[in-house]
Amino acid sequence: DGGITQSPKYLFRKEGQNVTLSCEQNLNHDAMYWYRQDPGQGLRLIYYSQIVNDFQKGDIAEGYSVSREKKESFPLTVTSAQKNPTAFYLCASSMAGSGYGYTFGSGTRLTVV
Amino acid sequence: GQQVMQIPQYQHVQEGEDFTTYCNSSTTLSNIQWYKQRPGGHPVFLIQLVKSGEVKKQKRLTFQFGEAKKNSSLHITATQTTDVGTYFCAGENSGGSNYKLTFGKGTLLTVNP
Numbered sequence: 001d002g003g004i005t006q007s008p009k010y011l012f013r014k015e016g017q018n019v020t021l022s023c024e025q026n027l028n029h030d031a032m033y034w035y036r037q038d039p040g041q042g043l044r045l046i047y048y049s050q051i052v053n054d055f056q057k058g059d060i061a062e063g064y065s066v067s068r069e070k071k072e073s074f075p076l077t078v079t080s081a082q083k084n085p086t087a088f089y090l091c092a093s094s095m096a097g098s099g100y101g102y103t104f105g106s107g108t109r110l111t112v113v
Numbered sequence: 114g115q116q117v118m119q120i121p122q123y124q125h126v127q128e129g130e131d132f133t134t135y136c137n138s139s140t141t142l143s144n145i146q147w148y149k150q151r152p153g154g155h156p157v158f159l160i161q162l163v164k165s166g167e168v169k170k171q172k173r174l175t176f177q178f179g180e181a182k183k184n185s186s187l188h189i190t191a192t193q194t195t196d197v198g199t200y201f202c203a204g205e206n207s208g209g210s211n212y213k214l215t216f217g218k219g220t221l222l223t224v225n226p
Contacts, residue, residue, distance in 0.1 A: 033213070040122070042201065042218035043156070050212070058213070059114065090155060098205060098212045099144045101158035 002027045006091050006105035013085075013112050021076045021108045023091035029103070030096035032074035036060060037088040037107075046089075049074055050096050078110065085112045115140050117204050119217030127225050132189040134220035136202035143205050145178055145185045146214065151198040192224050 004025040013019045023032065031050045035043040045058030049068040063082025068074055074093075078085045088109050092102040116139040126132050136145065144163045148156035160169055162178035162185060169176045175188045185204075189196055199221045203214040 031212070035216075040218065042119075043203075043216040045213060045215070048213050092156075096212070099161060099163060100212075101146055101161055102148075102156075102203075102214065103158070104155040106155050 004091060004093050004103050004105040006089075006108050008108060009106065011108055011110045013110065015112055016080045017112075018080060019078050019085075019110065021078065021089055021091075021110070023074045023076065023105060024072055025074075025093045025103070025105075026072060027093055027103060028071075029093035030071065031094045031100075032068070033092045033094075033102065034058075034064075034066065034074070034076045035090045035092065037090055043090065046076065085110060115204065115206055115215045117202060117215045117217040119202055119220055121220055122218065123221045123223075125223045125225065126192050128194060129191050132192050132196070132222055134187050134200050134202075134222075136185045136187075136204070136217050138183045138204045138215075140183070140206060142182050145182075145205075146203045147176060147185075147187055148201045148203060148216075149198050150201065150219070154198075156201060189222075192222070194224050194226050197222060197224050 007022045033048040034046040044060050046064050047066040049055035055068050065077045090107045091105040094100040094102045118137045146161045147159040150156045166180045167178040173190045177186045199219040201219045203216045
């Protein structure tokens, strides 16, 4: 079955460490997205990519970095520069262009202590 | 930038009562999508509305897109405990080539059996 996989489900890191969250999809989708979800804040866009080797900043990109070397993969690095990294991170994918629904992964809950 | 406001933030109903959540955009949208996130889960695509004044139904759920394509609503008739979750609207800006969704903060629906 096609889908989008995020790993790990839970992640704990010490403050000051960079951490990379994995996102892989086998839906043959061109576009991929990273969202952050905090209680009462909805989903806020971190980065998105509409094609391999290209990506754009979203609304809250500071302290994060991404790469899109393969169509199937869109890893997100949470750097030590991110002031409040503890959150639920959701990866999504869709067909490229206007008007396509997103398929979300099951998310990674990151806790930084 | 584009803003999508959603109200109410929370709604608690008795099973069998109706429920409505409203979504308003600061800009004209090319389309609006609705997602449902069960507690502890990830958002799941429900539907997309594209045309001005469009109304779509999915069993007990009715979705509307405003004439000006800046507002939308989701109405659930005779709620059931399986309807529990957070309902998000997400709007895509009309025009431009960056096809990305801006999500509202969601409405958390709880249903008392």
